[in-house]
Amino acid sequence: xxxxxxxxxxxxxxxxxxxxxxxxxxxxxxxxxxxxxxxxxxxxxxxxxxxxxxxxxxxxxxxxxxxxxxxxxxxxxxxxxxxxxxxxxxxxxxxxxxxxxxxxxxxxxxxxxxxxxxxxxxxxxxxxxxxxxxxxxxxxxxxxxxxxxxxxxxxxxxxxxxxxxxxxxxxxxxxxxxxxxxxxxxxxxxxxxxxxxxxxxxxxxxxxxxxxxxxxxxxxxxxxxxxxxxxxxxxxxxxxxxxxxxxxxxxxxxxxxxxxxxxxxxxxxxxxxxxxxxxxxxxxxxxxxxxxxxxxxxxxxxxxxxxxxxxxxxxxxxxxxxxxxxxxxxxxxxxxxxxxxxxxxxxxxxxxxxxxxxxxxxxxxxxxxxxxxxxxxxxxxxxxxxxxxxxxxxxxxxxxxxxxxxxxxxxxxxxxxxxxxxxxxxxxxxxxxxxxxxxxxxxxxxxxx
Numbered sequence: 002x003x004x005x006x007x008x009x010x011x012x013x014x015x016x017x018x019x020x021x022x023x024x025x026x027x028x029x030x031x032x033x034x035x036x037x038x039x040x041x042x043x044x045x046x047x048x049x050x051x052x053x054x055x056x057x058x059x060x061x062x063x064x065x066x067x068x069x070x071x072x073x074x075x076x077x078x079x080x081x082x083x084x085x086x087x088x089x090x091x092x093x094x095x096x097x098x099x100x101x102x103x104x105x106x107x108x109x110x111x112x113x114x115x116x117x118x119x120x121x122x123x124x125x126x127x128x129x130x131x132x133x134x135x136x137x138x139x140x141x142x143x144x145x146x147x148x149x150x151x152x153x154x155x156x157x158x159x160x161x162x163x164x165x166x167x168x169x170x171x172x173x174x175x176x177x178x179x180x181x182x183x184x185x186x187x188x189x190x191x192x193x194x195x196x197x198x199x200x201x202x203x204x205x206x207x208x209x210x211x212x213x214x215x216x217x218x219x220x221x222x223x224x225x226x227x228x229x230x231x232x233x234x235x236x237x238x239x240x241x242x243x244x245x246x247x248x249x250x251x252x253x254x255x256x257x258x259x260x261x262x263x264x265x266x267x268x269x270x271x272x273x274x275x276x277x278x279x280x281x282x283x284x285x286x287x288x289x290x291x292x293x294x295x296x297x298x299x300x301x302x303x304x305x306x307x308x309x310x311x312x313x314x315x316x317x318x319x320x321x322x323x324x325x326x327x328x329x330x331x332x333x334x335x336x337x338x339x340x341x342x343x344x345x346x347x348x349x350x351x352x353x354x355x356x357x358x359x360x361x362x363x364x365x366x367x368x369x370x371x372x373x374x375x376x377x378x379x380x381x382x383x384x385x386x387x388x389x390x391x392x393x394x395x396x397x398x399x400x401x402x403x404x405x406x407x408x409x410x411x412x413x414x415x416x417x418x419x420x421x422x423x424x425x426x427x428x429x430x431x432x433x434x435x436x437x438x439x440x441x442x443x444x445x446x447x448x449x450x
Contacts, residue, residue: 029071032181056095068179071157072219078151089116090113090114096111107177111174117168117172198243199222199223199225202246203232229252233245306341327367371432374402402417
């Protein structure tokens, strides 16, 4: 098992190296509050440290630091620095992590109490397959690629990475990336109207609740955690929430029953709900037609990017001017791809079957429908007549499937792409072009009216 695990890590690192050298390592930048980011990175790697009898100690920053980062790629950098520090720190000792302002940059430092870096090894420490001692690979499980990959990621953030070390006295690895300007430090939710949206987290697992809270807080929203359906209902009775996340396996009351109750009440009939549960897909099926009233159904463990998109979609849902997209697709990987490419453009509903798509088309008007042809309960082409008559301004239709669209259906769609022959950039460009056309047509219709 250990050998297989090491092989997987090695393969993933080599693939990243290939992407770096080809200039194809992708990044999705966003405003990131660095204290919350560090807390999550440490929690993600704490189990690894405990295996080696080492503790991670975070020195909490005395002020907020905001930077433009790709959180997932930066988490990769932190995982490399933290795991290296844990490997070389003697059992019973601690690794110290802190953040500090350095001019226009923020510096993140990770200090261990290991043997330090020898003078002979310093010049090649950020090189590929660098190991101070060839036995380190077998004894400590490293691939010798982590620091090389980290350097490339930090460089893509317009930053630098380096270390300080005295042999026999440990080492401090650090990286610096630019801070955001003061006027842009505050998140959009706070800058826009001076009021921060509040999200209710209904989750009885404390670790999962804290992780959800961290992710949502990083987006600039306040969170309230409730450990049961009864607590959630009491909180909703006291104040209005912009949205809520919901675990279906709650003590005393099933999450599906809570959804039905909330939808039956006029005050909460339109409350955006994101299900985050280990049995999300089962619950989606059991809820039946009402499943279309849920913003998204996320399986645990949490897909962070999809959660962020879900929260953004939930908060955009009440805006009648927002662009609406219906994605008819039953493959979770392609759902995630489209969500990452089009999530910022507008609100996305996901239908995993013909029946769900029909329910969405009955309930809402859309600017764009992205349609897969092979669905569990029928063919995507069967939906085309309903799509075309679903609103006064018919949506643009993009077929995105593993197979070519048959010639007779060409006049009924605006574009068609085959998954295996379409890059992410090409798909993104096509989505944006069709949305621009759709919004133009909608605005012209409104002006004429």
